[in-house]
Amino acid sequence: MEKDKIVRDISKLIGKDKVSGDEALLSIYSKDPLGNVGKALAVVFPEESKDVSRVVSYAYKNDIKIYAQGSSTSLAGSSLPKEPGIVISFERMKKVLEVSLVNSYVLVEPGIRIDDLNLELGSKGYMFPVDPASSSVATVGGAINSGAGGMRGAKYGTMRDWVLGLEIVLPDENGTIAFAGCKTLKCRQGYDLVRLIVGSEGTLALVTKAYLKITPLPETVIVALAFFPRLENLMEAVVDIKSQRVQPYILEFLEKRTAEVAAKSIGRSINIDGHMLLAGIDVNREAVDRYVEWIEKLLKEHGGKGIQTARSWQEAEERGLFDIRRSLFVAQSKMAREIYKNVNNAKIMLLIEDIAVPPSRLIEAVKGLKELEKKHGFVTMLGGHVGDGNLHPSIGFNMLDPEETKRAERWFEDLVDLAISLDGTVSSEHGIGITKKEALRRELEARGSLKLLEIMKDIKKVFDPKNILNPGKVV
Amino acid sequence: MLEDLREWIKEEASKCMFCGFCETVCPTIKFGPHRGYGPRGRVNIALYISEGGKYTEEALSSLYSCLLCAACTLKCPANIDIPEIVRASRVLYSEDSLKEAIVVEKKVS
Structure with a gap:
C-alpha cells in the first residue's frame, strides 16, 4: 500500500501526532546497530494499548508488516524493518504504573528504559535485576522480546525468570488485547505463554504492559x-x-x-x-x-x-x-577503528556475539577462540560473564570489502560450531533475529532436534497466520 | 568548500554504531516527540541529508532543537563530534537554502 495512505489512515485511527511518514525520520527507524538498513513506511508512537490494537487491526486487514521497536539496540537485527512496513516505536509508553512491594511486582509500560525503572525501584530499596550492558538505553519491552540477560545473570538469570504476566496485542482482525500469565509469583495457567513470548523478538505478539518480579537491593x-x-x-x-x-x-x-x-x-x-x-x-x-x-x-x-x-x-x-x-564495548569499537584507521572508505561493522558454554568448558572456549583468530586473521576482543559461561567474542570488519565480509561469515560459522561442540548455545542473551537463524538451525540439528524448528514455525503460524509481525526473524 | 563540508559530515556521521548511549545524557530527547530529538537521531538525520536526503520538517526540527551542549560526546564510543555535525548541517542547510532561493529568484525574474 502507498505510504502516504498508510499515514493518513493511521492518523484517522489514533491521531496525527502519533504517526509520521517523514522520510528523514523514517531513516532513523529503518536502521540497527549491525549496519542493516530496512524500510519503514511509517513510524507510529502509541500512547496506550488501544492505539497499538487499532494499528495492529488495521495492518492485519491490509496485510501490512509490523515491527516493534524499543530503543533499537538489538545486536541480532531483531527490530529491523527488513521488509517494508510500519514501525511501532514504544518510546512514549514508558510509565511505571504500579509498584507493589507486598506483591513483589512492578507494572510497567514497555518503553521504559531499564535504568530508569531501577531509579524508581531503588528509591524503595528494590531492583529489577536483569542488567544488559545497554541497560541505560535498552527498554523493558526490548529486553522482554530479546530475552535479555546481563552481568547479574549467574545469580538472577535472564528476562525469562522475571516476567510474571504480559498484556499483549495479538495480530488478528480486532487487534485483540489479551493478558498472559499472572500477577502472582506462582502461576500455572495451562501452557506457559509468557515464557514463550519472552524472547520471541516481536514475532508472536506485541507487549503493551508487563508485570515484572522485583527483588530487594542487596544490603x-x-x-x-x-x-x-x-x-x-x-x-x-x-x-x-x-x-x-x-x-x-x-x-x-x-x-x-x-x-x-x-x-x-x-x-x-x-x-x-x-x-x-x-x-x-x-x-x-x-x-x-x-x-x-x-x-x-x-x-x-x-x-x-x-x-x-x-x-x-x-x-x-x-x-x-x-x-x-x-569499557568493553568502547574497547571493541576502538580496536576495530584502530585497525582500519589507514583504510580509505571503510565501513566498519562490529560483530558482538553471545555464545554460552557450561562454565566448566570456558578454558576450551577461550582457547578455541584464539585458534579462530589465527585461522581467520581477525583480532578478537573477548569478555564475558564467567559465572554463567556467557562469552562476548567480537571482531570488526570492513563491510565494503567482499572478501573480508566472507571471511567474517566463516569466522561466525566456526564460532557457532565451537559453541555447539562444547555443549553450549549460539545465543544466550542477544536473540536470534536475522543473524543467527542458520546458527539456530545448526544447533538444533547437532542435537538431533530439527523437528523442534518445525514446531517453532507452527507456533509462529498459530499466533500470526498472516505473517505480519516482524517477518523473517527467529524461525 | 560546501562539498567538503558535506563529505566531512558523511564521514563523521558514518561512524555512528547506533548504540544509543548518547541518548541517556541528552537534555532534549525527553522533551521531544521521538528519537529525532536525541543525538543518535541527529547524527543519522545529518547522514541522511549528506547523502542527498531532503531537509524535511522533522529533519530541521531535529537539527535545530539541539542545544549543542556536547553531553553526548562524553558517552559516544566512536568519539563522534556530534555538536560539530549539527553545526555543520545547519551551515549546509543555510547554504543550500540560499542556493535554492537564488534559483527561484532567477526563475521568477
Missing part, C-alpha cells in the same frame, strides 16, 4: 578485581569461589589484551598483569570484613595479581573497579 556488595597470567588459574579461582557455597552477584572476565585496550581507552594507567576477573559478592554488612579477607586470600592463592578490593559497591564505583569491564 551491600563487596567487590574484588584481580589479574591472572594464566587463564587456568583464573578459572580455578572461579571454581573455588563457586565451590564454597557462594553465589556471586557478578563474576566478570576480560581477556588480557581486551583489558589492556579497555583500560587504555578510558585513560587508566593500570598494570594489566593478565586476564581480568571482577567479582562481586552480596553480603550482610556484618560479614563484610570476613568476605573481603576470604576473597583476597582466595585470589592470591590462585596466583591473582594486582588485587584490589572494595567493601561496598559505592566504594568500588568511586575507585573505578568497574571501569575496565564497563
Whole structure:
C-alpha cells in the first residue's frame, strides 16, 4: 500500500501526532546497530494499548508488516524493518504504573528504559535485576522480546525468570488485547505463554504492559578485581569461589589484551598483569570484613595479581573497579577503528556475539577462540560473564570489502560450531533475529532436534497466520 | 568548500554504531516527540541529508532543537563530534537554502 495512505489512515485511527511518514525520520527507524538498513513506511508512537490494537487491526486487514521497536539496540537485527512496513516505536509508553512491594511486582509500560525503572525501584530499596550492558538505553519491552540477560545473570538469570504476566496485542482482525500469565509469583495457567513470548523478538505478539518480579537491593556488595597470567588459574579461582557455597552477584572476565585496550581507552594507567576477573559478592554488612579477607586470600592463592578490593559497591564505583569491564564495548569499537584507521572508505561493522558454554568448558572456549583468530586473521576482543559461561567474542570488519565480509561469515560459522561442540548455545542473551537463524538451525540439528524448528514455525503460524509481525526473524 | 563540508559530515556521521548511549545524557530527547530529538537521531538525520536526503520538517526540527551542549560526546564510543555535525548541517542547510532561493529568484525574474 502507498505510504502516504498508510499515514493518513493511521492518523484517522489514533491521531496525527502519533504517526509520521517523514522520510528523514523514517531513516532513523529503518536502521540497527549491525549496519542493516530496512524500510519503514511509517513510524507510529502509541500512547496506550488501544492505539497499538487499532494499528495492529488495521495492518492485519491490509496485510501490512509490523515491527516493534524499543530503543533499537538489538545486536541480532531483531527490530529491523527488513521488509517494508510500519514501525511501532514504544518510546512514549514508558510509565511505571504500579509498584507493589507486598506483591513483589512492578507494572510497567514497555518503553521504559531499564535504568530508569531501577531509579524508581531503588528509591524503595528494590531492583529489577536483569542488567544488559545497554541497560541505560535498552527498554523493558526490548529486553522482554530479546530475552535479555546481563552481568547479574549467574545469580538472577535472564528476562525469562522475571516476567510474571504480559498484556499483549495479538495480530488478528480486532487487534485483540489479551493478558498472559499472572500477577502472582506462582502461576500455572495451562501452557506457559509468557515464557514463550519472552524472547520471541516481536514475532508472536506485541507487549503493551508487563508485570515484572522485583527483588530487594542487596544490603551491600563487596567487590574484588584481580589479574591472572594464566587463564587456568583464573578459572580455578572461579571454581573455588563457586565451590564454597557462594553465589556471586557478578563474576566478570576480560581477556588480557581486551583489558589492556579497555583500560587504555578510558585513560587508566593500570598494570594489566593478565586476564581480568571482577567479582562481586552480596553480603550482610556484618560479614563484610570476613568476605573481603576470604576473597583476597582466595585470589592470591590462585596466583591473582594486582588485587584490589572494595567493601561496598559505592566504594568500588568511586575507585573505578568497574571501569575496565564497563569499557568493553568502547574497547571493541576502538580496536576495530584502530585497525582500519589507514583504510580509505571503510565501513566498519562490529560483530558482538553471545555464545554460552557450561562454565566448566570456558578454558576450551577461550582457547578455541584464539585458534579462530589465527585461522581467520581477525583480532578478537573477548569478555564475558564467567559465572554463567556467557562469552562476548567480537571482531570488526570492513563491510565494503567482499572478501573480508566472507571471511567474517566463516569466522561466525566456526564460532557457532565451537559453541555447539562444547555443549553450549549460539545465543544466550542477544536473540536470534536475522543473524543467527542458520546458527539456530545448526544447533538444533547437532542435537538431533530439527523437528523442534518445525514446531517453532507452527507456533509462529498459530499466533500470526498472516505473517505480519516482524517477518523473517527467529524461525 | 560546501562539498567538503558535506563529505566531512558523511564521514563523521558514518561512524555512528547506533548504540544509543548518547541518548541517556541528552537534555532534549525527553522533551521531544521521538528519537529525532536525541543525538543518535541527529547524527543519522545529518547522514541522511549528506547523502542527498531532503531537509524535511522533522529533519530541521531535529537539527535545530539541539542545544549543542556536547553531553553526548562524553558517552559516544566512536568519539563522534556530534555538536560539530549539527553545526555543520545547519551551515549546509543555510547554504543550500540560499542556493535554492537564488534559483527561484532567477526563475521568477
